[in-house]
Amino acid sequence: xSMDDLAKLKIETSEKIxxxxxxxxKLLIVAAGILLFLVLGVLYFSGIIAPAKSVDVTIIAQVYxxxxxxxxxxxxxxxxQRKAAVASKMTGRLxxxxxxxxxxxxxxxxxxxxxxxxxxxxxxxxxxNLNTARATLEQVKAERDNALQEYTRYKELVASGSVSRSDxxxxxxxxxxxxxxxxxxxxxxxxxxxxLQNAEAGLDYTLIRAPFDAVVLTKNADIGDIVTPIGxxxxxxxxxxxxxxxxxLQVEVDVSETSITAIRVGQPCDxxxxxxxxxxxxxxxxxxxxxxxxxxxxxxxxxxxxxxxxRMLPEMSAKVSFLSRSIAPDELKPxxxxxxxxxxxxxxxxxxxxxxxxxxxxxxxxxxxxxxDMMEILSGLQSGDRVVLxxxxxxxxxxxxxxxxx
Numbered sequence: 163x164s165m166d167d168l169a170k171l172k173i174e175t176s177e178k179i180x181x182x183x184x185x186x187x188k189l190l191i192v193a194a195g196i197l198l199f200l201v202l203g204v205l206y207f208s209g210i211i212a213p214a215k216s217v218d219v220t221i222i223a224q225v226y227x228x229x230x231x232x233x234x235x236x237x238x239x240x241x242x243q244r245k246a247a248v249a250s251k252m253t254g255r256l257x258x259x260x261x262x263x264x265x266x267x268x269x270x271x272x273x274x275x276x277x278x279x280x281x282x283x284x285x286x287x288x289x290x291n292l293n294t295a296r297a298t299l300e301q302v303k304a305e306r307d308n309a310l311q312e313y314t315r316y317k318e319l320v321a322s323g324s325v326s327r328s329d330x331x332x333x334x335x336x337x338x339x340x341x342x343x344x345x346x347x348x349x350x351x352x353x354x355x356x357x358l359q360n361a362e363a364g365l366d367y368t369l370i371r372a373p374f375d376a377v378v379l380t381k382n383a384d385i386g387d388i389v390t391p392i393g394x395x396x397x398x399x400x401x402x403x404x405x406x407x408x409x410x411l412q413v414e415v416d417v418s419e420t421s422i423t424a425i426r427v428g429q430p431c432d433x434x435x436x437x438x439x440x441x442x443x444x445x446x447x448x449x450x451x452x453x454x455x456x457x458x459x460x461x462x463x464x465x466x467x468x469x470x471x472x473r474m475l476p477e478m479s480a481k482v483s484f485l486s487r488s489i490a491p492d493e494l495k496p497x498x499x500x501x502x503x504x505x506x507x508x509x510x511x512x513x514x515x516x517x518x519x520x521x522x523x524x525x526x527x528x529x530x531x532x533x534x535d536m537m538e539i540l541s542g543l544q545s546g547d548r549v550v551l552x553x554x555x556x557x558x559x560x561x562x563x564x565x566x567x568x
Contacts, residue, residue: 224496228432230534238415247401253390267372278368285361292354299347306340313337376405416460444468499536515550524559
């Protein structure tokens with residue numbers, strides 16, 4: 163064999179090897195493509211790389227049962243129905259003040275005292291005059307008794323002719339004058355007693371007393387101030403303290419005149435105070451003031467408390483819900499609830515799709531009673547959890563989601 167024949171043989175062998183190598187690479191690429199397609203298919207159908215589904219979400223929140231039976235809401239303030247600016251009946255200087263803001267006082271309790279030297283002297287004078295009048299009465303009574311004895315004796319003597327008629331007339335006149343003297347002295351005693359009572363009343367006016375059981379809201383005067391009933395003098399104070407009966411606290415709210423027909427006296431209410439946001443209080447309509455405020459087109463409604471709290475204070479802002487029925491004490495506590503449109507059912511099992519990052523988790527829940535368009539959640543969720551609202555049929559455990567923009 164020649165050298166040319168050998169060269170041809172080598173070339174043919176190299177071409178076959180190259181062709182075989184190219185064929186192998188093509189098969190490898192095709193196999194890799196098929197494998198990648200299968201993997202992508204598995205990932206897609208398993209939801210791992212499926213496109214995110216757009217969903218609406220709602221938050222698990224604490225709600226009050228009364229919200230589901232509320233007919234009308236209104237805002238207002240706590241107002242003490244019994245409130246007084248306590249002042250003196252006379253003008254004078256304040257010499258003692260026995261209370262401070264927040265002090266509790268009882269009806270008739272002395273809360274302040276004014277200077278009383280002049281009225282004390284007048285009272286002592288009236289008492290002395292009364293004692294003099296009483297002593298004078300005793301003297302004229304003794305004179306009357308003596309005149310009565312002499313008159314009786316002369317009456318018998320004149321009948322027997324032992325004394326003259328003129329002597330009898332003298333004793334008769336003396337007796338009648340003694341009787342009238344007793345009457346005059348008795349009147350003087352009564353006048354003295356009245357004068358003493360008047361002086362004691364004047365002395366009592368220097369003591370400022372609480373007109374009813376209450377709590378001191380403000381102190382309007384200090385020791386040394388001049389207090390007068392009318393407060394007309396310069397630097398004079400008309401009131402010493404302002405008090406309020408805390409048992410008379412009510413909520414006053416303005417209700418639109420177009421909605422007033424939905425309210426009646428005795429209607430149950432739910433009261434929330436801004437100062438105590440985590441508490442609810444039972445109440446009822448106490449009165450509907452029969453007049454309309456033309457500037458606001460509203461009617462004033464007074465709501466009294468059925469439940470009291472020592473932290474309630476006058477002028478606190480309040481919100482009132484007028485209810486369709488009375489609420490029980492256990493309905494004053496908040497309950498965990500979710501919108502009914504977030505719930506799904508499989509057989510007897512209830513569940514929701516709970517958001518966990520960008521995916522949802524099928525979460526079983528135990529439900530309680532209906533609260534309007536909400537459903538009470540007894541277990542399975544916590545306040546603040548987010549769940550899918552109106553989940554679609556294609557949604558399942560682990561589905562990637564995105565929150566729909568509104």
